[in-house]
Amino acid sequence: MSTINYSEKIPNNVNLGEDRTLQRALEGWQPNFINWWDDVGPEGSTNHEVYLRTAVSVDPQGWAQFGHVKMRDYRWGIFLNPGDANREVHFGDHKGEKVWQDVPGEHRANLRRIIVTQGDTEPASVEQQRHLGLTAPSMYDLRNLFQINVEEGRHLWAMVYLLQKHFGRDGREEADALLQRTSGDDNNPRILGAFNEKTPDWLAFFMFTYFTDRDGKFQLAALAESAFDPLARTTKFMLTEEAHHMFVGESGVSRVIARTAQVMNELKTDDAQKIRAAGCIDLGTIQRYLNFHYSVTIDLFGADQSSNAAIFYSSGLKGRYEEGKRDDDHVLKGQTYKVLEVKDGQLVEKDVPMLNALNEVLRDDFIKDSVAGVGRWNKVLEKAGIPTRLVVPHKAFNRQIGALAGIKMSPEGRVVNDVEWAAKRDEWLPSSEDFAFVASLMGRVIEPGKFAGWIAPPVMGINRQPVDFEYVRFG
Ligand SMILES: [Fe+2]
Numbered sequence: 031m032s033t034i035n036y037s038e039k040i041p042n043n044v045n046l047g048e049d050r051t052l053q054r055a056l057e058g059w060q061p062n063f064i065n066w067w068d069d070v071g072p073e074g075s076t077n078h079e080v081y082l083r084t085a086v087s088v089d090p091q092g093w094a095q096f097g098h099v100k101m102r103d104y105r106w107g108i109f110l111n112p113g114d115a116n117r118e119v120h121f122g123d124h125k126g127e128k129v130w131q132d133v134p135g136e137h138r139a140n141l142r143r144i145i146v147t148q149g150d151t152e153p154a155s156v157e158q159q160r161h162l163g164l165t166a167p168s169m170y171d172l173r174n175l176f177q178i179n180v181e182e183g184r185h186l187w188a189m190v191y192l193l194q195k196h197f198g199r200d201g202r203e204e205a206d207a208l209l210q211r212t213s214g215d216d217n218n219p220r221i222l223g224a225f226n227e228k229t230p231d232w233l234a235f236f237m238f239t240y241f242t243d244r245d246g247k248f249q250l251a252a253l254a255e256s257a258f259d260p261l262a263r264t265t266k267f268m269l270t271e272e273a274h275h276m277f278v279g280e281s282g283v284s285r286v287i288a289r290t291a292q293v294m295n296e297l298k299t300d301d302a303q304k305i306r307a308a309g310c311i312d313l314g315t316i317q318r319y320l321n322f323h324y325s326v327t328i329d330l331f332g333a334d335q336s337s338n339a340a341i342f343y344s345s346g347l348k349g350r351y352e353e354g355k356r357d358d359d360h361v362l363k364g365q366t367y368k369v370l371e372v373k374d375g376q377l378v379e380k381d382v383p384m385l386n387a388l389n390e391v392l393r394d395d396f397i398k399d400s401v402a403g404v405g406r407w408n409k410v411l412e413k414a415g416i417p418t419r420l421v422v423p424h425k426a427f428n429r430q431i432g433a434l435a436g437i438k439m440s441p442e443g444r445v446v447n448d449v450e451w452a453a454k455r456d457e458w459l460p461s462s463e464d465f466a467f468v469a470s471l472m473g474r475v476i477e478p479g480k481f482a483g484w485i486a487p488p489v490m491g492i493n494r495q496p497v498d499f500e501y502v503r504f505g
């Protein structure tokens with residue numbers, strides 16, 4: 031069951047050949063997907079042969095196989111984690127019942143919405159990253175970008191499979207619409223805000239894959255708890271790929287910091303202009319990028335109080351992060367959780383029913399997880415003997431969604447007025463001048479083993495290959 035069948039047109043471990051209706055639907059969708067990839071996927075990459083890993087089995091041991099392939103020929107397909115015949119719903123009102131193999135009628139609309147919203151983020155990020163290959167800081171980084179792009183493509187397949195298999199005609203229409211919305215489009219944008227932002231340069235890419243792919247991890251982990259078993263099994267397998275995306279982000283930012291620290295020590299300066307003149311990204315700019323990507327990403331968790339979040343949980347559609355490891359009753363009725371609100375110009379905490387605050391619970395879990403990696407970035411500075419530290423901004427900073435939208439906050443969490451915000455904005459968030467400077471560093475370095483001057487080489491290569499391996503063969 032866990033071995034993937036590559037002899038079929040659509041690689042899968044779900045016995046696709048036995049479900050003719052689904053097979054026809056997916057085979058009808060496939061050419062549209064390839065057209066989408068050609069139109070808005072990685073620019074100018076059609077003839078590149080990229081050292082990619084492809085899933086060959088969903089077993090934890092050795093699921094991946096590496097080799098040079100053209101991305102267009104990547105074996106996108108349908109892979110589910112092995113099922114457990116005895117699995118039970120372990121939270122919400124259906125706790126203790128058998129998990130569902132089909133969509134219960136009363137949860138159909140909500141499940142469809144959850145799957146479409148998740149599915150929409152996958153092609154969106156490919157669109158956001160489509161120009162980055164033209165300014166890669168190395169062949170190693172170029173390969174990592176492409177690996178992420180093909181895997182986000184596969185994540186789209188995963189959600190389309192669920193839609194087409196379980197939601198009939200509605201599902202097929204939603205699957206088509208996933209290829210029609212476009213990131214940043216005025217008329218038909220992607221569903222969520224962060225997925226309509228630009229990813230204009232590689233520092234933004236690394237911040238995106240560190241923070242925004244981590245949002246993906248938390249959403250997928252919450253869906254991996256779902257009582258709708260096909261969704262749980264699909265998202266569980268997607269999580270194995272998400273780990274690599276976050277690694278690219280964390281190690282990418284870490285290498286930028288390492289290179290900056292090295293130049294700061296060589297020049298014995300912390301003057302941003304001197305560091306920039308030496309072709310490196312000053313720590314202030316890195317902090318502003320961090321502030322932006324962090325705040326935009328935590329908005330993705332939704333409003334701090336949400337009756338939908340309560341319904342999704344109580345009906346068993348979406349659990350909490352690591353639901354199984356928590357030692358409460360997994361029903362949460364009568365429990366409370368603290369959220370923030372602004373009263374008389376000050377931030378105050380207030381207790382609200384926990385079921386309504388589950389977006390905030392997931393956001394707080396995300397925050398804990400992201401702070402840990404920022405600590406590892408600071409270790410790089412500490413080792414280099416540089417006293418500056420990066421920090422995540424207050425969770426009320428620069429929010430557009432929920433009770434904290436519409437108030438102005440400093441990164442430290444002080445309520446500020448419009449005048450102060452306007453005066454300090456460019457100290458807190460990337461300015462057009464920051465973007466222009468970072469853009470000016472973006473060249474194209476593609477000789478094996480060579481790296482742009484603003485980023486340190488990685489500690490090791492991919493799949494134990496040397497750092498100067500030919501990760502991409504240009505056709
Ligand atoms: Fe993804």
Ligand SMILES: [Fe+2]
Nearest residue numbers: 243246272275
């Ligand atoms: Fe991802």
